[in-house]
Structures are given as structure tokens and as C-alpha cells.
Amino acid sequence: xxxxxATRLAAFVLAAASATALAAPTPASLGEAIFRDTSLxxxxxxxxxxxxxxxxxxxQDNDLSVxxxxxxxxxxxxxxxxxxxxxxxxxxxxxxxxxxxxxxFTRDGGANDLIAQAxxxxxxxxxxxxxxxxxxxxxxxAAAYADDFRALFGADVFANPDLALLVAEYALSEYQRTDxxxxxxxxxxxxxxxxxxxxxxxxxxxxxxxxxxxxxxCAACHPSTSVGGQPPVFxxxxxxxxxxxxxxxxxxxxxxxxxxxxxxxxxxxxLAARTDLCGxxxxxxxxxxxxxxxxxxxxxxxxxxTAIEFYVQRDTNPSRWYPFDADGRVRKFDDIxxxxxxxxxxxxxxxxxxxxxxxxxxxxxxxDVVAFLKTLTDGYDPITDSxxxxxxxxxxxxxxxx
Amino acid sequence: xxxxxxxxxxxxxxxxxxxxxRADEAAxxxxxxxxxxxxAAxxxxxQQIHAAQSAPAPVAQAKPVSQQPIAVTDAAAPNPGRxxxxxxxxxxxxxxxxxxxxxxxxxxRAADARADLTRAVIGFDHGFNDTTRVYGELEWEHAIASASxxxxxxxxxxxxxHALAPNYGVRAxxxxxxxxxxxxxxxxxxxxxxxxxxxxxxxxxxxWREGGVAGYGNTDSGFQWDIGLVTSPNLGKWDPTSPDGRxxxxxxxHQEMQLAKAHDLSLWARLNWLGVPGLNVGGAMFAGKIxxxxxxxxxxxxxxxxxxxRLLLGEAHVRWQSGPWDFTAxxxxxxxxxxxxxxLGFLGQPTPVPKAFWGGYAQAAWKALAWNQSSVVLFLRxxxxxxxxxxxxxxxxxxxxxLPTQRVLTAGINYYLNPNVVFKFDYQDFRYDDPVLxxxxxxxxxxxxxx
Numbered sequence: 001x002x003x004x005x006a007t008r009l010a011a012f013v014l015a016a017a018s019a020t021a022l023a024a025p026t027p028a029s030l031g032e033a034i035f036r037d038t039s040l041x042x043x044x045x046x047x048x049x050x051x052x053x054x055x056x057x058x059x060q061d062n063d064l065s066v067x068x069x070x071x072x073x074x075x076x077x078x079x080x081x082x083x084x085x086x087x088x089x090x091x092x093x094x095x096x097x098x099x100x101x102x103x104x105f106t107r108d109g110g111a112n113d114l115i116a117q118a119x120x121x122x123x124x125x126x127x128x129x130x131x132x133x134x135x136x137x138x139x140x141x142a143a144a145y146a147d148d149f150r151a152l153f154g155a156d157v158f159a160n161p162d163l164a165l166l167v168a169e170y171a172l173s174e175y176q177r178t179d180x181x182x183x184x185x186x187x188x189x190x191x192x193x194x195x196x197x198x199x200x201x202x203x204x205x206x207x208x209x210x211x212x213x214x215x216x217x218c219a220a221c222h223p224s225t226s227v228g229g230q231p232p233v234f235x236x237x238x239x240x241x242x243x244x245x246x247x248x249x250x251x252x253x254x255x256x257x258x259x260x261x262x263x264x265x266x267x268x269x270x271l272a273a274r275t276d277l278c279g280x281x282x283x284x285x286x287x288x289x290x291x292x293x294x295x296x297x298x299x300x301x302x303x304x305x306t307a308i309e310f311y312v313q314r315d316t317n318p319s320r321w322y323p324f325d326a327d328g329r330v331r332k333f334d335d336i337x338x339x340x341x342x343x344x345x346x347x348x349x350x351x352x353x354x355x356x357x358x359x360x361x362x363x364x365x366x367x368d369v370v371a372f373l374k375t376l377t378d379g380y381d382p383i384t385d386s387x388x389x390x391x392x393x394x395x396x397x398x399x400x401x402x
Numbered sequence: 403x404x405x406x407x408x409x410x411x412x413x414x415x416x417x418x419x420x421x422x423x424r425a426d427e428a429a430x431x432x433x434x435x436x437x438x439x440x441x442a443a444x445x446x447x448x449q450q451i452h453a454a455q456s457a458p459a460p461v462a463q464a465k466p467v468s469q470q471p472i473a474v475t476d477a478a479a480p481n482p483g484r485x486x487x488x489x490x491x492x493x494x495x496x497x498x499x500x501x502x503x504x505x506x507x508x509x510x511r512a513a514d515a516r517a518d519l520t521r522a523v524i525g526f527d528h529g530f531n532d533t534t535r536v537y538g539e540l541e542w543e544h545a546i547a548s549a550s551x552x553x554x555x556x557x558x559x560x561x562x563x564h565a566l567a568p569n570y571g572v573r574a575x576x577x578x579x580x581x582x583x584x585x586x587x588x589x590x591x592x593x594x595x596x597x598x599x600x601x602x603x604x605x606x607x608x609x610w611r612e613g614g615v616a617g618y619g620n621t622d623s624g625f626q627w628d629i630g631l632v633t634s635p636n637l638g639k640w641d642p643t644s645p646d647g648r649x650x651x652x653x654x655x656h657q658e659m660q661l662a663k664a665h666d667l668s669l670w671a672r673l674n675w676l677g678v679p680g681l682n683v684g685g686a687m688f689a690g691k692i693x694x695x696x697x698x699x700x701x702x703x704x705x706x707x708x709x710x711x712r713l714l715l716g717e718a719h720v721r722w723q724s725g726p727w728d729f730t731a732x733x734x735x736x737x738x739x740x741x742x743x744x745x746l747g748f749l750g751q752p753t754p755v756p757k758a759f760w761g762g763y764a765q766a767a768w769k770a771l772a773w774n775q776s777s778v779v780l781f782l783r784x785x786x787x788x789x790x791x792x793x794x795x796x797x798x799x800x801x802x803x804x805l806p807t808q809r810v811l812t813a814g815i816n817y818y819l820n821p822n823v824v825f826k827f828d829y830q831d832f833r834y835d836d837p838v839l840x841x842x843x844x845x846x847x848x849x850x851x852x853x
Contacts, residue, residue: 097550193705195743201798204749208800211750219751225642226705226747 025148031175033145034168040139041128042071048121048172051081054181054393057288057378058084065249065299069127076251077126078260078267079107080299083292085182085378085389086233086285087114101239101263107281107297109239110268114173115166122165137161140168184392185231187287188375188382193226197382199375206372209365216312216361216369217349221283234286234376239263241279243314243344245321246335247300259337260298279336279343288389290374298335304373308366312350312359495528500852502590504597508844510835519545523558523589533565556658558609570619573630576659577616580628580672581686581717582606583732590850594767594781595814596826597846601761601787605734606717607653613662616670624677626684633657634668637711637738638696642751645838648789648805651759652715652736655692666691668713685718692738707743708755726769728779733762742794745802754802757794761787767816775820783812808841809833824850 034040035048051067052058059081060067066077092112093104105111111119121127122136130136140146141158150157153167176182191197199207211219219225222234239262252258260266263277271277281297295301301310310321318330325331333341345351350360361369379391502520522542529535539559547553561575578586584593584602588609593599602608614632621627635655640647647654657663668690675683693709715736722729736759745754767781790805814828826848835842 190705193707193747195707204746204798204800208750211748213752215750219643223643224747225751231705 025145025152027152027171027174028178029175030145030149030152031171031173032179033143033148034140034172035175037143039143040122040130040136041069042130042135043069043073045073046128048118051121051127052084055388055390056293057291057389057392058182059288059291060293063293063302065247065294066251067127070125070129075126075129078250078252079297080294082107082284083288084176086287087117088177088183089230089233090237101277101280103237104282108262108268109282114176115169118169118172119165122169133161133165136168137164140164181393184378186380186392187378188380188385188387189372190231191380191382192375193231200371202368202371203375204372205365206368206370209361209369210372213349214360215350215365216308218286218311218369220348222286235283238283239277239280240283240345241281241336241343242296242311243279243333243341244296244298244310244335245300247298249300250298253335259335261336261340262297275340276343278340286373287376288378290370290377291389305366305370308361308369312361312366315346315351315353316355316357316359318355492529492531495526498525498527498853499523500589500591501850503849505847506596506840506844507846508840508842510842511837514837514840521590525559533571535563537561537563558611567619569621570617572615572617574615576611576613577630577632579606579610579612579632579670579688580630581610581670581688581715582608582734583682583719583721583730584608585610589852590826590848591818591822591824591852594765594779594816595783595812595828595830595846596848599763599765599783599812600785600808600810601732601734601763603653604650604787604789605652605736605759605761606715607650607656610652610656611658612656612668612670613659613664614667620676624675626672626674626676628670628672628686630670632668632670633659633662633664634666634690634694635692635713636663636694636696637692637708637744637755638663638694638699638706640744640755642745642748642753642755644753647753647755649839651738651756651789652713663694663696665695666693668692680723682719682721685716687717688715689713693740707747708740711738711740711744713738726772728765728767728769728781730765730767731763733760735760742796745794746796749796749800754793756790756792756805758792759787759789760791761785775818777818779816779818781812781814781816783810785810785812806834808836810841814846822852824848826850 035052038045038047038050040047046069051060053061055061065080067081068074068076087105090105091103093109094102096102101109103109103112105113105117106120111117123130123132125131128136130139137158138161140149141164143149146158149167157167158164188197188199188203192199207224209215210222211224213220221236221238221240223236224232224234226232241262246253248254250260252260258266261278262281263271264274264280265272265278289295290304292304293302295304295307301307314321318332322330322332322334333344336343353360374387377387378389379393380387381391500521500523503518504520505515505517507515520543522545523539525537525539527535527537537559538557538561541556541558542553543556544551544553547555557576559576559578561573561577563571563573565571580586582602584598585606585608587593588598598608612630612632612634614630616628616630616632618628619626634657635652636657637655639655639657641654644654668688670686670688672686673684675681690713691710692713693706693711695709696706697709699706713736715734717732717734719730719732721731738755738757741755741757748754763783763785765781765783767779769777769779771778786807786809788805788807790802791807792804793802795801810833811831812828814826817825817827819825827846829843829845831843832841
């Protein structure tokens with residue numbers, strides 16, 4: 001965010017705060033209205049909630065690797081939809097002291113906060129397709145709650161489309177930041193951490209396998225520990241290159257020269273010269289991972305167990321995951337230019353193995369890990385021992401049932 | 403088995419020191435009587451001087467409590483500990499300091515050889531009047547301290563001391579925990595070997611300090627006592643993914659009065675008997691809750707199941723210095739309660755919280771040569787310690803087995819150019835290598851000084 005933009009936004013925040021003191025609406029309530037308003041897209045059929053369905057832990061509700069949008073709702077996107085839950089502890093993008101890229105929002109960290117995160121989906125041709133601020137401001141000015149917007153942010157807020165867009169993004173960020181449905185911490189694992197319930201034997205085994213450095217080693221990037229009473233969000237906010245297979249279900253991949261390389265492009269270009277970072281994507285939270293329809297940045301996998309099998313068998317049985325060259329050899333890491341294949345993480349467990357070696361997790365152990373991961377689903381009901389993120393979205397606290 | 407071996411070593415050490423004590427019992431008694439008479443005469447003389455003086459006293463070379471030598475270079479002198487021999491003097495300020503430079507060379511991992519300016523310390527001691535003083539110690543570790551460097555800059559001690567009587571008083575502020583033999587006497591001229599012994603780093607996390615109030619004193623019969631009410635470690639700091647807790651359980655959670663969570667407090671108590679010149683027999687304990695009400699510190703639902711966890715650390719020691727000989731034996735053991743639920747959330751993590759940890763060592767030193775102010779001291783030390791001797795049980799066989807007991811044999815030389823400048827060499831033999839904790843056979847070189 002530029003300094004000028006920040007200054008102007010600060011003025012609006014103050015104005016909003018003053019208005020909030022008198023009566024509703026609030027920035028958050030307007031943010032919620034925008035979040036669910038399909039009229040703000042060129043198709044009239046797409047809102048934020050279309051891809052970030054509250055009932056699906058604010059992620060997609062279908063099996064498509066990438067979603068369709070645009071004026072005709074037929075223009076394909078480029079990356080799988082991330083969940084919008086548990087974003088509050090995240091931070092702007094930066095390089096840690098040891099050089100590790102950290103923080104940032106979206107798959108490549110190109111947005112530095114919740115405000116910036118909303119920018120691209122509103123404008124992008126394959127999403128809400130507003131193209132520019134003027135197009136969006138015109139639609140927002142015609143919305144049913146436009147007068148509330150004027151009351152909160154000023155009568156002439158729509159006279160400057162750039163400001164109208166910025167204020168809308170701010171309202172969206174406030175909604176996500178303050179509404180408990182985006183961070184309910186009401187999974188079975190949360191109740192377990194609070195010692196209100198006990199995990200099943202299989203779930204406990206899965207937790208141990210998830211944490212063990214010589215087994216899943218999942219916690220190396222998806223920390224599971226509560227530090228100082230803060231519940232874990234199962235991401236360390238860093239980036240990794242896992243060598244996920246190229247996904248033919250993404251139309252852009254029909255071009256053999258096209259590669260989505262995360263930190264070094266093609267969507268953020270400020271790190272394009274850092275070829276050592278090519279292929280790295282943000283480590284996502286694993287909360288609600290069992291509710292996802294697709295996995296990894298390109299949505300290649302559609303099943304949680306298969307995704308875990310890829311982790312532990314990528315290097316022991318590569319022929320299961322990658323295509324063969326003309327000479328019959330497995331073409332490992334086929335979704336990154338061959339000269340950059342060295343960027344793929346091959347040093348940490350469970351990738352530090354060779355063909356023929358036993359995977360770090362057996363089939364039964366993978367089942368245990370899956371059982372544990374299912375405890376991370378929001379909206380746990382201890383009576384039925386089931387979880388549903390929609391329950392969190394409706395404001396039902398699972399702990400109330402205990 | 404490990405305990406038996408350690409007990410045997412300690413008993414052997416004690417037996418060795420007991421023999422000369424019996425042989426010279428009559429001579430020692432006479433010496434004690436003579437020293438007591440001398441002290442009484444000196445006290446009377448000091449009182450006369452104070453009465454006669456109307457002007458402020460000249461600048462005194464007041465040695466800070468922790469700087470008082472424990473007679474490494476003068477094995478015949480008793481450990482003065484926290485005696486009142488350095489009572490505050492009005493309007494006097496003294497500066498003091500010490501430094502330590504080390505070189506470690508693992509024999510099997512020469513590439514890990516390391517040279518380090520381990521510590522540079524400046525201290526001050528200002529007497530406001532005859533009974534009250536402020537005392538501080540400022541330390542830099544590892545040469546450079548900045549956001550991108552490994553060094554640290556820290557206030558290690560800062561407290562007010564007020565003498566209520568010639569032989570007892572009170573302190574308030576950030577103080578060293580009076581436990582073990584090294585924590586208060588951690589200057590490089592005060593211990594044998596390039597590095598501090600492992601027991602008094604891994605189990606007693608030297609230099610360990612807490613903030614609060616304390617009382618101190620001694621008796622004519624040779625007892626030295628301390629009692630304090632101070633801040634506790636914070637179990638909420640425990641990181642099961644880090645090796646820090648395996649290196650030193652209490653070192654991983656003590657707070658060093660850096661915005662220390664102070665919901666829970668602890669007590670310390672120490673009793674030493676110094677009634678025979680050259681002998682120091684005593685023990686100490688540190689006990690208190692360490693949960694710090696962490697579960698209430700998150701706005702949502704509580705996630706910390708060890709609010710009521712308690713720490714108990716006990717220690718016993720004996721040191722006998724006679725002629726050229728200096729024998730030491732020390733044992734310490736700690737327990738942390740209510741770790742079962744906490745560790746349940748750490749299943750599979752490399753460093754769960756131990757419920758018991760212990761360590762002990764026996765050490766013999768011999769002043770082989772002495773000339774002018776210089777001396778050469780040879781020493782041998784055997785240590786055994788375990789930072790994870792026991793863990794709370796967990797279901798499904800998912801519990802953590804005890805860590806293996808580490809044993810270290812150290813042999814070396816302290817060459818004192820003078821009593822305040824020392825050059826050191828030693829060789830350390832470890833039972834097993836542990837690159838993560840930097841444990842492995844090595845030789846070490848060191849330079850130390852104090853003033």
C-alpha cells in the first residue's frame with residue numbers, strides 16, 4: 001500500500017469509527033454485504049462468497065481445480081481457491097534473517113494485508129471482472145446498501161472510484177478480521193487442546209505421526225503446538241516448493257511454456273529475478289483441510305489421502321506421480337522448467353528418500369494422519385462426533401454443547 | 403545405575419577430603435580459634451575507625467557479592483559466600499568486571515571448531531551510606547549483539563541491598579539465584595575448565611536470576627542463609643519443537659526479568675555451613691508455580707493445560723579446600739508437575755516437558771605449582787546429568803522414553819598468571835555425541851580475567 005493510499009484510508013477509518021459510534025452500519029457489516037453481493041461482478045453471478053463459501057470454511061464448494069469466472073462465468077482461473085479462515089495472525093511479506101520468505105497473503109504472498117488481498121479478485125477478468133475501479137464503483141453505487149456506504153464513508157465516496165474501491169476493500173478486511181466465523185477455533189482439536197475432550201486412539205497416533213520428524217514431519221511447516229496459550233493455525237507462513245505434478249485440468253497449462261512459479265511469477269513479478277525462489281508457494285493453514293475439494297496451489301489432487309501419499313511417496317515411487325519421457329524415464333518435477341527443478345525441496349523428511357526405500361508413512365499410518373487432520377475441521381459437535389464448518393458460520397459454538 | 407555410579411564418585415570424593423580433615427583436626431580447630439579471635443579484633447578495630455571518622459570514607463575496593471573469590475587460587479581460604487565483610491561504605495562507587503574468551507575444537511567434527519568472545523562484563527557497586535548500596539552487572543555475550551547477530555546484551559543483576567545488622571540484611575531487585583556453587587560465582591577465574599560444568603548449566607541454568615525480595619545473613623557458628631520470594635519461570639514459553647528444553651529445561655523457561663510474567667512466584671532458600679576453614683557444606687531449593695495463568699492470556703478459549711504446574715529444584719553440595727587440594731561434589735534434581743496434559747498436545751514432538759531431571763558431579767583439583775602470584779592447577783571432573791530423566795505417561799504407548807544419561811569426564815589445567823588472570827586448557831570426553839546440543843569429545847582453550 002502506498003503512503004498516499006494509507007493516509008487516505010486512515011481518514012476513512014477515522015470517519016468510519018466516528019460513524020460507528022453513533023449507529024450501524026459498521027465497516028464490517030458493509031464488508032459482509034459486499035462479500036455476499038453477486039451484483040458486484042460483471043456476470044452478476046459471482047461474489048467473494050461464490051468461491052469462498054462460508055459453509056465450506058470459506059473455500060470452494062466444487063471439485064474444479066480452478067474456478068470459472070468473468071462475464072460469462074466460463075473464464076478459467078489459474079490457481080486453486082485458498083480458504084480465507086485463520087488469516088489474522090498472518091503478516092506482510094518479508095524475508096526472515098536467514099533469508100526465508102515469510103508472510104504475505106494469497107498463494108504467492110503478493111498482497112501484504114487483508115485489504116490488498118481483496119484487490120485482485122474484484123478486478124481480475126477471470127473472477128469478478130470489474131476490470132478497473134470505475135467499473136466496480138459503479139456497481140457498488142447501485143447496490144442496495146450504497147446509502148449505508150455513503151453514510152459511513154461520506155456522501156461523495158463514489159465520486160472517486162479509486163477511493164470507493166479502497167474503502168470497499170477495507171470493509172471486506174474488517175469483516176474478515178473481526179467476524180468470528182473466520183476464526184472460530186472450535187474444531188475437535190481445539191477442544192482437545194482445552195482438555196474438554198479426548199482424541200480417539202487413531203487420532204492421537206495421527207497427531208504423533210504428524211509431528212514426528214522421522215515420520216510425517218508435517219509440523220515442520222504446519223506447527224501444531226499451542227505457544228503461550230495461542231491455538232496453533234498450522235502454518236509457519238513460509239513458502240515451499242513441493243514439486244507438485246503439472247495439472248492438465250488448468251487450461252493455461254496447455255501452453256507448454258507456461259509455468260506458474262509462485263514467488264517469482266508470473267502474477268507477482270517483484271521477485272522474478274530470484275530464480276532460487278521459483279516454484280515456491282505459501283504454506284497454507286491445515287485447519288479445515290479435510291473439507292477441501294482440491295489440494296495444493298494448482299488443485300492437482302482431489303483427495304486428502306492421496307495428497308498425503310504424494311508427500312511420502314513422491315521420492316520413493318515417483319512413477320506414480322509424474323509422466324514418462326520418450327525414453328521411458330520418469331520426468332520428475334514436471335511443473336517447473338527443468339533448469340529450476342533443483343529448487344524443489346528434496347532435503348527434508350519425508351522427501352529425503354530414494355526409489356525403492358520405504359515411505360516415511362505406511363498406508364495405515366497415513367490413515368491415522370488423515371484421522372487426525374479431520375479433527376481440524378471447524379464446527380465440531382461433541383454429541384455426534386462430527387464437524388461442519390457451516391456450523392461455525394452460523395455462530396454455533398461447539399463448546400456450548402459440553 | 404547412573405545414580406549409584408554418581409553416588410560412588412561423590413562418596414569417593416568425600417572420603418578423600420575427609421581423610422586430611424581427620425588427620426589435621428586438632429590443627430584446624432586451633433586455626434579456627436585463632437581466626438575467630440582475629441575477626442573479633444578486626445571488628446573492634448573497624449568500629450573504632452568508623453567512630454573516629456567524620457569525613458566520608460575514601461574510595462573502597464568493594465567487591466561485589468558474586469565477585470568474592472571462592473579461593474580457586476587460594477585453596478586455604480574459606481568460601482566467604484555472602485558474608486558481610488564487604489558492607490556498604492557511604493558515597494563510594496567501585497567498578498569491576500570480567501571477561502571470557504573460549505575456543506572449542508570437537509575432535510570428530512573439526513569443522514565445528516569455534517572461537518568465541520563468550521562474555522564481557524562490567525559491574526558497579528555504589529554505597530549510598532553505611533548500610534545501603536546498589537549493585538549491578540551488565541553483560542555482553544558473543545561479541546556482537548544486534549537484531550541480526552547471535553550475541554546478547556543483558557542486565558544480569560541489579561538490586562538494592564540494605565544491611566539491617568552487621569550479619570543480616572535484605573535485598574530487592576534482580577538477583578542471582580543462590581543455588582549451587584557456580585551460579586553466583588561464575589567468573590572464569592572462579593571455576594576449573596574452559597566452560598562451566600554441564601550440571602550447573604543444564605540442570606541449574608547458570609547464570610540464573612530472578613526478580614523479587616530476599617533476605618540473607620550468617621551466624622557466628624558459621625551458617626550462611628538466604629531466603630527469597632521471586633519471579634518464577636514461565637512454562638508457557640516451552641517450545642516442544644526446539645532443542646532448548648533438552649539442553650536445559652529451566653534455561654528454556656526462565657524469564658530473566660524481561661517483561662517477566664509474574665502471576666506465579668517462587669521461593670528460594672539456601673543454607674551453607676562454613677564453620678571449618680576451607681569447608682562449604684550446604685544445600686538450596688527453588689520451588690513455585692510456573693504456569694503463570696497462561697490459559698487466561700488468550701481471548702478465546704483456554705489452550706494451556708498446565709496453569710497449576712509446579713517446579714521444585716533441590717541441590718546439595720560439599721566443597722573442601724585444604725592446602726593444594728580442592729574437592730567438590732554436587733547433586734541437583736528438579737521436578738515439574740502437571741506435564742501430562744501439556745505433553746499430550748506435544749505428541750511426537752522432539753522436546754516434551756520432562757517431569758524429572760537431575761545431575762551431579764565430583765571434582766578434584768591440585769595446585770601443582772605456585773610461584774610469586776602465579777600458579778598451575780590440575781583438575782579432573784566427572785559429571786553425569788539427564789535433562790529428561792522421566793516423562794509423564796501418555797496413552798496408547800505414545801509416551802516419551804527417558805533420555806540417555808550424558809556423562810562427561812573433563813581433565814585440564816588452569817594456569818593463573820596472577821589470581822585474576824587465567825589461561826585454561828582441557829579435554830572433555832563425552833559418553834555420546836550429540837551435534838544438536840554440541841556434545842562431543844573436544845579440547846578447549848580459554849582466557850579469563852576479572853578485576
